[in-house]
Amino acid sequence: MEYFFELFLGGLTRGSIYALIALGYTMVYGIVQLINFAHGEIYMIGAFTALIVISVLTMMGWNQIAILLIAAGVAVIYSSAYGYTMEKIAYKPLRQAPRLSALISAIGMSLFLQNYVLLAQTSDFLPFPGLIPDFEFMEPYAHIIGSPELVIIITTTIVMISLTFLIKFTKIGKAMRATAQDRDMAMLVGVDVNRVISMTFIIGSATAAIGGVLIASHIGQINFYIGFIAGIKAFVAAVLGGIGSIPGAVLGSLILGWTESFFTGYISSDYEDVFAFIFLVVILIFRPAGILGRSTAEKV
Amino acid sequence: MDMEPILDVKQLTMDFGGLRALDSVDLDVSQGEIVALIGPNGAGKTTFFNCITGIYDPTGGDIMITAPKNGRTQRINGIKPNLVTEKGLARTFQNIRLFQNMTVLENVMIGCHCRMKAGILGAVLRGISTRREEEAVIQKSYSILKKIGLEKYVNEFAKNLPYGAQRRLEIARAMATEPFMLLLDEPAAGMNPQETRELDELIVKICETEGISILLIEHDMKLVMSLSDRIFVMDYGKKIAQGTPAEIRKNPAVIKAYLGEEIDA
Numbered sequence: 001m002e003y004f005f006e007l008f009l010g011g012l013t014r015g016s017i018y019a020l021i022a023l024g025y026t027m028v029y030g031i032v033q034l035i036n037f038a039h040g041e042i043y044m045i046g047a048f049t050a051l052i053v054i055s056v057l058t059m060m061g062w063n064q065i066a067i068l069l070i071a072a073g074v075a076v077i078y079s080s081a082y083g084y085t086m087e088k089i090a091y092k093p094l095r096q097a098p099r100l101s102a103l104i105s106a107i108g109m110s111l112f113l114q115n116y117v118l119l120a121q122t123s124d125f126l127p128f129p130g131l132i133p134d135f136e137f138m139e140p141y142a143h144i145i146g147s148p149e150l151v152i153i154i155t156t157t158i159v160m161i162s163l164t165f166l167i168k169f170t171k172i173g174k175a176m177r178a179t180a181q182d183r184d185m186a187m188l189v190g191v192d193v194n195r196v197i198s199m200t201f202i203i204g205s206a207t208a209a210i211g212g213v214l215i216a217s218h219i220g221q222i223n224f225y226i227g228f229i230a231g232i233k234a235f236v237a238a239v240l241g242g243i244g245s246i247p248g249a250v251l252g253s254l255i256l257g258w259t260e261s262f263f264t265g266y267i268s269s270d271y272e273d274v275f276a277f278i279f280l281v282v283i284l285i286f287r288p289a290g291i292l293g294r295s296t297a298e299k300v
Numbered sequence: 301m302d303m304e305p306i307l308d309v310k311q312l313t314m315d316f317g318g319l320r321a322l323d324s325v326d327l328d329v330s331q332g333e334i335v336a337l338i339g340p341n342g343a344g345k346t347t348f349f350n351c352i353t354g355i356y357d358p359t360g361g362d363i364m365i366t367a368p369k370n371g372r373t374q375r376i377n378g379i380k381p382n383l384v385t386e387k388g389l390a391r392t393f394q395n396i397r398l399f400q401n402m403t404v405l406e407n408v409m410i411g412c413h414c415r416m417k418a419g420i421l422g423a424v425l426r427g428i429s430t431r432r433e434e435e436a437v438i439q440k441s442y443s444i445l446k447k448i449g450l451e452k453y454v455n456e457f458a459k460n461l462p463y464g465a466q467r468r469l470e471i472a473r474a475m476a477t478e479p480f481m482l483l484l485d486e487p488a489a490g491m492n493p494q495e496t497r498e499l500d501e502l503i504v505k506i507c508e509t510e511g512i513s514i515l516l517i518e519h520d521m522k523l524v525m526s527l528s529d530r531i532f533v534m535d536y537g538k539k540i541a542q543g544t545p546a547e548i549r550k551n552p553a554v555i556k557a558y559l560g561e562e563i564d565a
Contacts, residue, residue, distance in 0.1 A: 171413050171434075178399050178410050185397045187381035188353060189390070190414025190477050 006144050007265040008258070013149040013218075015257025016156035020211030021234035022241070022249040023163065024083075024204025030180045030244040031200045032095070034102050038086060038109035039208060040231015041117075042079050044224065046209030047216040048117060050075040051128055058129070068131040068217070075209040082113075083205025084198055092194075110228075117224040125223045128216040152214045159207055160250060167246065172199055180244070236280055242293025251291060255279075305330050306368055306513060307352075307389075307481060312361035314344075314351055321347045323537040324361065329481065331368050334507050334514040336524045339534035340557060345517045346394060348534070349483055353391050354381040365389065368480050368511075386414055390474035391483035394517075396466050400459035404450060404469055407458050408441040411476025441476060447510075448472040448502065464495040468502070475506070482506065484516040488523050496523055503527060525549070533557065 021043050028036045050071040057067045090109045094102045132148040167173040178186040179196045187193050215230070216222045233256065241252025256276055263275035283291065305328035314322040321344045329335045337345050351358040357378035366373045367388050376384060390411075399407050416433055445451050448468050453461055458469060467487060474482055487503070488496045500523055506512050518524050524531065525545045533541040533548060535557040541548060548554055 171416060174402070174406055174410050175413065177402060177406075181399045181401060182397055184355065184381070185393075185399070186410070188355075188385060189411045189473055190382050190385035191410065192382050 002144060003265070007261045009145045009149060009153075010265070011258035011261030012254065013145075013152050013257070014260060015237075015254035016153050017211050017215045017230075017253075018234045018237045018256055019250045019253035020156055020159065020207045020214075021230055022238040022253045023246065024208045025235050025238040026241070026243055026246060026249040027176075027200050027204050029238070030246075031176060032091070032102075032197055033099060034091060035106065035235070036091075036201075036204075037103070037106040037231070037235075038090070038113055039204065040227035040229075040234070041110050041113035042083050042086075042205045042227070043208040043212040043230055044117065044222070044227030045082055045113065046075040046079040046205075046212030047128070047222045047226065048121060048224075049078040049209075050213040050216065051126060051222060054129060054131065064131050064133060068213075071131075072210060072213045075213050076206045079205045079209035079212070080202045083201040083208075087198060087201040092197075110231075114224050114227065121224065123224065125221045128220055128222050130220055131217050148214075148218045152218065155210065155214060159210060163203070163207070163246070166203075172196070176200060233276070236276070239290055240280055240283055242287075242290030245290070245292045248290055248292035255291075304366055306366050307515065308362075308364040308366070309348075309352070310362045310364070312348070312351060312363065313359045314347055314356060315359045321537050322351065322358070325534065325537075325539050327532050327539070327542075329513055329515050331480075331513055332507065332511065333529045334503065334516070334527055336528040336531045337515065337517050337534065338519070338521075338524055338531060339540075342536075343534040344537040345534055346485060347537075349391060349485055349517065352376075352384070353389060353483065354379055354384040365481075382414065385477050385479075388478070388480040389483060390477045390479035390481075392467075392470040392474055392485055392487060394485040394489060396470060398458040398466060398469055398473070401457060403455050403457055404445065404453045404461065405438070405441055405455065407469060407473050408444055408476045409437055411473045412437045412440055414477055444472050444475055447505075448475070464491055464498075467491065467495075467499070471502070471506070475510070475512070479512060481513045481515065484514065484518075486517055486519060488518060488520045496520060499523070500527055 021039065024039045024042070025036060028034055028039070053071040053074045054067055057070060086109055090105045091102055094105055130148065132151050134142070135147045138147045138150060167176060175186065175191045175196050176199070178189070178191055179193055183193055186196075234253065237253040237256045238249045239252070240256060241248030241250065259279045260272050260276050264272045267275070287293070307327075307329040309325065309327045311324045311326065312322050313320065313324055325344075325348060327337070337348065339345055347356065350356045352363055354376070363376050364373055365376055365387060374387070376387060399410065402410070416437065442451070442454070445454060448471060450465060450468055450472060453465060458466065461469060471482070471484070471487065484503070488499055491499060503514055503516070504527065507514050528545055531543065531545055531548045532539060533551070533554050540553045540557060541551045543551065
């Protein structure tokens with residue numbers, strides 16, 4: 001039973017990370033119907049930014065928790081700036097173009113950012129310090145769940161709750177929902193759609209950066225390629241939950257996290273990705289629009 | 301009553317490739333007027349609305365507005381729809397385009413937002429002024445819904461409203477943007493006679509008590525004749541007549557456009 005709990009919490013941790021990244025995919029898709037393939041790169045850039053800040057501050061001998069918070073803050077700001085700029089450069093000029101063009105542009109952006117980091121940094125794996133300390137009160141449970149996992153789960157929960165609040169109750173949230181449902185009409189009732197789209201990219205990038213910092217400090221190493229795998233997994237999670245739906249992205253991520261965790265725990269860790277994708281295929285056969293996605297009949 | 305028009309459209313032309321959808325159309329609306337734009341299907345009425353509200357950038361001509369509030373005259377050709385709305389023109393659609401998955405109240409609140417000052421930072425931090433503004437928006441939205449007679453539906457999803465109520469909600473949402481002029485595209489389409497009568501009263505009320513001028517496209521001639529101060533008639537992208545309802549009824553060009561030419565025996 002204890003083993004089951006361990007796997008359960010491990011899956012929850014993975015799922016939380018996927019969710020932080022999947023949010024960006026699903027929000028952007030909901031608003032501009034674009035699969036932003038460069039989103040995983042934003043997450044990678046978040047991790048790199050944090051590493052640079054951490055290295056500098058560690059040399060100055062700061063307190064660990066302060067370093068972590070500042071690094072996460074800088075990573076969020078930096079990644080948001082990247083997300084914002086990326087939309088302006090690569091997607092906004094193509095907004096009236098066929099959807100495939102924007103998709104190609106996204107793939108190009110993804111390759112560009114990967115190679116940019118490869119050239120600017122290095123192709124090697126860089127060690128990322130595990131800055132989350134082991135809390136004393138966690139000691140009795142340490143064999144089931146570590147402090148870093150706990151921090152990841154709690155952080156994700158806080159981010160999700162704030163995001164739900166933002167979307168449901170604030171002015172920008174309403175504007176986002178309106179834009180997602182009918183962009184032209186939103187403009188006609190005075191919504192500045194360009195601003196809404198920018199905000200969507202900024203929010204998505206910020207959550208991805210938080211995910212980047214958390215998982216990098218959990219796993220302990222990063223390189224320029226981590227965005228690709230994490231991005232694909234999160235994208236799968238978003239599709240699984242029903243792309244365009246925020247609760248769907250969270251649900252899809254958790255399911256993916258648990259699937260991986262349980263299959264690797266009970267069967268074999270060699271086929272982790274295989275299990276995840278088999279599960280995806282099976283779900284999509286029965287629910288083509290994802291678990292919470294609505295299959296919309298095209299109006300004629 | 302020789303007032304300066306609040307909407308003055310001169311020589312408006314719109315080409316789609318080789319097709320001239322609008323050909324040098326003139327039209328003007330004065331403060332407090334109800335003006336109808338009529339014409340057979342495909343005459344270019346909706347294209348005309350789309351040009352005015354910034355959905356299309358017209359090929360030629362001028363669209364001038366004079367906001368009654370400050371009396372400033374501006375040319376609004378080709379500016380973005382959200383800016384047109386900010387300047388005080390609001391519209392509804394021929395086919396209902398509500399935010400279906402939002403509540404009635406939220407639909408109206410969205411309209412109010414373009415008059416709000418709080419930025420994104422305020423929305424996140426929820427300062428006192430932001431919260432006060434939100435309160436004010438909710439109050440205002442309630443009062444608009446009350447005026448339109450939708451107060452009992454406040455928390456329903458827009459998609460669950462009966463058809464007539466959905467049409468009225470479109471008008472409520474448009475009013476929330478505090479326009480000086482409303483452009484209604486076939487507001488009575490699909491309504492039964494009872495609903496149409498109520499709509500007639502509602503439009504007159506909006507014009508008289510709120511001081512909002514109205515420009516409407518409508519096919520229901522009974523409604524048009526009883527409601528309008530003046531009527532403009534279009535056919536094949538050109539304006540073929542203008543005048544009071546009595547004048548339009550007798551105008552031979554209009555009769556020809558609608559019924560075809562009389563055959564001389």
